[in-house]
Amino acid sequence: xxxxxxxxxxxxxxxxxxxxxxxxxxxxxxxxxxxxxxxxxxxxxxxxxxxxxxxxxxxxxxxxxxxxxxxxxxxxxxxxxxxxxxxxxxxxxxxxxxxxxxxxxxxxxxxxxxxxxxxxxxxxxxxxxxxxxxxxxxxxxxxxxxxxxxxxxxxxxxxxxxxxxxxxxxxxxxxxxxxxxxxxxxxxxxxxxxxxxxxxxxxxxxxxxxxxxxxxxxxxxxxxxxxx
Amino acid sequence: xxxxxxxxxxxxxxxxxxxxxxxxxxxxxxxxxxxxxxxxxxxxxxxxxxxxxxxxxxxxxxxxxxxxxxxxxxxxxxxxxxxxxxxxxxxxxxxxxxxxxxxxxxxxxxxxxxxxxxxxxxxxxxxxxxxxxxxxxxxxxxxxxxxxxxxxxxxxxxxxxxxxxxxxxxxxxxxxxxxxxxxxxxxxxxxxxxxxxxxxxxxxxxxxxxxxxxxxxxxxxxxxxxxx
DNA sequence: GTCTATATACCGATAGAC
DNA sequence: GTCTATCGGTATATAGAC
Numbered sequence: 046x047x048x049x050x051x052x053x054x055x056x057x058x059x060x061x062x063x064x065x066x067x068x069x070x071x072x073x074x075x076x077x078x079x080x081x082x083x084x085x086x087x088x089x090x091x092x093x094x095x096x097x098x099x100x101x102x103x104x105x106x107x108x109x110x111x112x113x114x115x116x117x118x119x120x121x122x123x124x125x126x127x128x129x130x131x132x133x134x135x136x137x138x139x140x141x142x143x144x145x146x147x148x149x150x151x152x153x154x155x156x157x158x159x160x161x162x163x164x165x166x167x168x169x170x171x172x173x174x175x176x177x178x179x180x181x182x183x184x185x186x187x188x189x190x191x192x193x194x195x196x197x198x199x200x201x202x203x204x205x206x207x208x209x210x211x212x213x214x215x216x217x218x219x220x221x222x223x224x225x226x227x228x229x230x231x232x233x234x235x236x237x238x239x240x241x242x243x244x245x246x247x248x249x250x251x252x253x254x255x256x257x258x259x260x261x262x263x264x265x266x267x268x269x270x271x272x273x
Numbered sequence: 274x275x276x277x278x279x280x281x282x283x284x285x286x287x288x289x290x291x292x293x294x295x296x297x298x299x300x301x302x303x304x305x306x307x308x309x310x311x312x313x314x315x316x317x318x319x320x321x322x323x324x325x326x327x328x329x330x331x332x333x334x335x336x337x338x339x340x341x342x343x344x345x346x347x348x349x350x351x352x353x354x355x356x357x358x359x360x361x362x363x364x365x366x367x368x369x370x371x372x373x374x375x376x377x378x379x380x381x382x383x384x385x386x387x388x389x390x391x392x393x394x395x396x397x398x399x400x401x402x403x404x405x406x407x408x409x410x411x412x413x414x415x416x417x418x419x420x421x422x423x424x425x426x427x428x429x430x431x432x433x434x435x436x437x438x439x440x441x442x443x444x445x446x447x448x449x450x451x452x453x454x455x456x457x458x459x460x461x462x463x464x465x466x467x468x469x470x471x472x473x474x475x476x477x478x479x480x481x482x483x484x485x486x487x488x489x490x491x492x493x494x495x496x497x498x499x500x501x
Numbered sequence: 502g503t504c505t506a507t508a509t510a511c512c513g514a515t516a517g518a519c
Numbered sequence: 520g521t522c523t524a525t526c527g528g529t530a531t532a533t534a535g536a537c
Binding site: 335336346347350355356 | 511512
């Protein structure tokens with residue numbers, strides 16, 4: 046699997062995500078016509094991601110958001126109940142979608158090594174396609190309510206559990222030699238994270254996402270596959 | 274070197290850092306008596322680090338800061354010219370001190386492997402001792418002016434250059450087998466970063482900083498030291 | 502469904518008493 | 520050197536016209 050194939054399969058367009066959010070939050074959104082609503086929600090979420098990336102969600106004012114999205118203050122409030130709710134909705138829905146896509150790809154293969162490869166690649170390709178979204182999920186967690194912060198951490202651990210499980214499965218089948226599955230999984234996650242937290246580092250050096258994926262796989266396998 | 278020894282040697286107290294900042298910013302600070310100034314600056318910086326860690330620098334109001342530090346609004350403004358300047362001063366001074374300590378420790382040893390070990394350990398021990406400070410440096414970069422953002426990225430690359438140089442030195446001396454020094458250095462940095470960005474992950478699992486350091490060293494060496 | 506105009510509250514920053 | 524009181528500006532959020 047390369048990035049292009051992944052991109053075709055995943056079909057993660059901002060529009061699809063907005064449609065999903067619309068259907069799950071009908072009660073919070075005053076607009077009833079789906080087509081009208083989705084069209085404007087795309088504008089709102091894209092503007093939020095862009096402005097949050099530039100200066101952070103807290104520093105972004107709703108006037109900034111109106112200017113960037115093209116809506117008025119009154120218009121905006123037909124789509125969101127409050128600034129805080131905008132953050133919550135985007136956070137919950139974003140992390141949900143990411144985890145679903147990872148799990149779906151994992152089902153395609155069976156051997157532990159294939160599972161390791163596809164999960165690393167899916168994660169990287171996904172964060173490449175949704176880089177602002179991933180950046181947003183990471184940076185804005187602390188602005189959530191205490192309760193949602195807790196749920197967010199649990200979500201992070203769910204992703205990490207995918208890696209822990211496949212590492213331990215590989216250890217049971219004598220394919221991997223694992224001394225500490227939790228630390229190894231944490232290391233993989235940290236390497237995944239660097240790709241979307243510091244994209245400038247890799248783009249400046251001309252490293253493609255495929256090259257980075259191969260590097261991470263090689264690094265991890267040299268540690269867990271003895272005398273290779 | 275273990276964490277306790279490092280801690281004794283480094284002598285990085287918040288008070289020493291504040292004294293340094295006071296001496297280098299005498300023109301910006303209205304208070305002239307060093308002892309009085311340093312005492313209150315400790316309060317201000319500690320409060321800023323704590324509140325920024327909780328809710329972010331932007332979301333922290335100066336009234337929050339006054340409550341937490343015990344100073345009044347008027348009193349606070351005798352120490353800082355503006356909220357923005359507080360951020361700049363802490364960012365510049367914090368990253369400067371961190372880089373200096375890393376470089377100082379690096380001079381203590383000569384062989385590439387020792388250099389790798391001591392740099393990883395210094396970095397981790399330092400970020401353990403100054404965890405809120407490191408977290409602050411990472412999370413608040415985007416709130417800096419464009420010019421300071423650029424300087425901050427250059428600083429990050431300076432640290433990474435330490436790793437690149439020692440990896441390449443080891444490759445020249447046939448101790449390491451390096452296929453891509455830049456990516457390997459970036460990976461090390463990403464692993465360093467996870468320690469202070471997600472401390473809850475490691476403390477919950479009871480992983481000490483020494484254990485984490487050993488794990489990172491083992492992971493990296495299995496990749497760069499062939500058939501070990 | 503979308504706009505303009507406005508209400509209300511709180512922000513960063515300062516003046517002036519002590 | 521530190522405080523209280525207050526300024527002007529701007530934030531989120533809403534009311535009501537179209």
